[in-house]
Amino acid sequence: MTRHAEVALAAAAAMEPGGARAVARCDLLSRWPFSDTRDHLFRPFLGPGHEATCEITTSWMQEAGMTVSLDPAGNILGRYEGLTPGAPALLVGSHVDSVKDAGSYDGMLGVMLGVELVDAFHRAGRRLPFALEVIGFGDEEGSRFPSYMLGSRSVAGVLPPDALAVSDRGGVSLVNALSDWGVDPDRFADAYRAPGEVAAYLEAHIEQAPSLEEAGLPLGVVSSIAAQARYYFTVEGMAAHAGTAMHKRRDALTASAAIVLAIEEIAARGPVDLVATVGWLSTGENSATNIVSGAVTFSLDLRAALRETRDRAASEIFAAAAAICAERRVGHAVEERHQLAGAVCDQMLNEALSGAVRDVAGYEPPLIVSQAGHDAMNIAAIAPVSMLFIRCAGGISHNPAESVLDDDVELALAAMIRFADELAQNPRFRSP
Template sequence: MMPSDCSGTHSGTADGAASAPGGYRAVARCDALGAAPYSEENDRLFRPYLSAAHRATRARIAGWMQEAGMNTRVDAAGNSVGRYEGLKPDAPALLIGSHLDTVRDAGRYDGTLGVVLGIEVVAHYAARGVRFPFALEVIGFGDEEGSRFPVSMLTSRAVAGLLQEAPVGMHDAAGVSLQAALAEEGLLLEHMPKAARRPEDYVAYLEAHIEQGPVLEAENRAVGVVTAIAAQYRFRVSIQGVAGHAGTIPMALRQDALAAAAEAVLAVESVGRAGPPDLVATVGQLNVSPGVPNVVPGHVVFSIDVRAGEAAVRNAAAEEIRTALEALAARRNVTLEMTLQQDLPATPCDASLTRLLGDAVYTITGEAARRMVSGAGHDAMVLAALAPVCMLFIRCAGGISHNPAEAVDAADVEQAFQVMTRFIEEFAGHYLDSKERPV
């Protein structure tokens, strides 16, 4: 194992440009990306895929990648990519990354911190002239959240080779097509599948991410190791009733779509609460039509998100929800359509990589790593189709995420940085051993 000087320093400027690579500078850089021009809105952070704010962020990230000694490019899906060559120019790469897009009114660290930490790791080694038997490649995925177009993890799907055809017919809420948005960046929709990488060109994928939950804080731990990412279903539910005058239709004769939806929301919650601790069921979006005070609502569309650590638990809950909703629709004399929009299987992290990551946590912290299942989806669950994956969680204050109150302790992020460098060095030794072992 190569020696690693991982001491961190507090940033000396707004983006940490004057300080040494590490967790403190990573936090400062995320803070620098938390406002315009890196946000579409002046009073809150919103960085959707292929927006002007996204473009500005890609440019800033590319600058930091280049300062760290990487060659940079934007791939056919609009992902930001930096590469630090290995001992041989054609060596396969250890991919490090996360996403650069955000939800509306977001925090500064979800996704972005993982990208910036990858840059800090490369800067650490470039400053020492250290190279590995594999390249280090950092990627900032363009669209993990699905905040603009109606599919999440679109650009990591492209990288993993899961977009066999260009996703035609996709529009944002303003009616702008994905094709037009890509064209604004000089990219072609028909070329999007060409962002696919070859499995033989990647040895592993490492993603560092804030926990987005309260477990690490409750146990007073800076970092944790992810063992699996929960299975996820996302449904679109449409309830069609009959709109009518609020003053003239008797209560007993109403076909009120919103009243039916309200009961459906409680049914979803009831199924989630009755299951095992890792099962969650959420209605996060609801649209009412015609949406005026003196009209009985005739049409409601809402979302359902169901997640669990095991696909069987998720599937059983989804079926229970479907049965309950069909029963209430029949009782209330409304029409129900429940359409599956997204099916993400449970993704176990690679056992050997997870063990190495846990060993790195123990070396840096002196404590056995907290092993945990991620209830949130991450690009890692898609990248598992390309390469073995592992994930490192970082404590966030109150477990709050997707919220401007999202916060991290720079000392925790520094510890994560040290864990990542330790992991990479240990992985390099194991990688060489595997190459020298006879077949």
């Protein structure tokens, strides 16, 4: 263990168990060496911050009574056996990676709450009819490689065949990065969990929207996760001198701008759950202030509660882009990078989770459609899933301003413990 991790571990050891400790641990993990950078949080897949985070999380999991390993896809996994060794597991967790200049709680809070959940049963000397497993998915954000949710897609067995055939912006291939990290890329897909190994999946997450805050409520239950698609648009014009007459230009940047505005207009027509984001645009290395842009690439992230709504909007956007490019005499191409069908959370699990929130918080939690993507949407391919949303100040996420209240997180942990107890009484979750 590094000296930095030893110091952090010693500081964490003095904290009282519970939701506040989960928050404090997230705060600790938002700083170097658990981040690749010293001035803000950036913890990409397979970086030094990821390695340090897995190292200290291993210690916390072991203290909570778990046996710990890295699965073949680089996900950290802790297991607390049930009454019957080898029983199916209630899998609890989220992701440990982050976007650049991130907040402390997106993803990581769900992992730390999973550790606290197991710790509570371990300190009470209790075993359940099922095992408890806590997972920290290594890649959810895709902030290093042009990938998305590699960790949970590997566990769910829904990786596309060419998922590992990518490189980061520095030219490092994912295959080489895995090998350098001690993960065999040829065994990456072996992280798959067959149906029956996972009895259910629970993910706690900050809401990433302000609805709970606006309602004055600490917790909500997710009804479904929006269907998503990501595309890259390439617009090809003709690079030219800035003195070129306006009517002679084939400007890739102005054409791209028109497409971006068309995307905004189409998404704004609704329904309200339809959202479209152009989060990245590049004019290339040869761009300059005195050159008419010859080529532009930009991203499109498209989401809706229903796949049909998303796909209908995509068709309208593609048609608008084609018309704009024809009018402006530029070429274009669209590449689909990712497509996720979304997921509907399990009704029985959601009823149990809502009941747990009622018991500990004293109100009926709202059911919320998550516009943000989560690892739960992939795990739904192998097990029933449920998600607990935790109030986040202003709904701000993917931002250093992320903020949660200790009291809200304490309630979340209490609800998770109650939820596990409820499942332990359900014959559906008792081992033969």
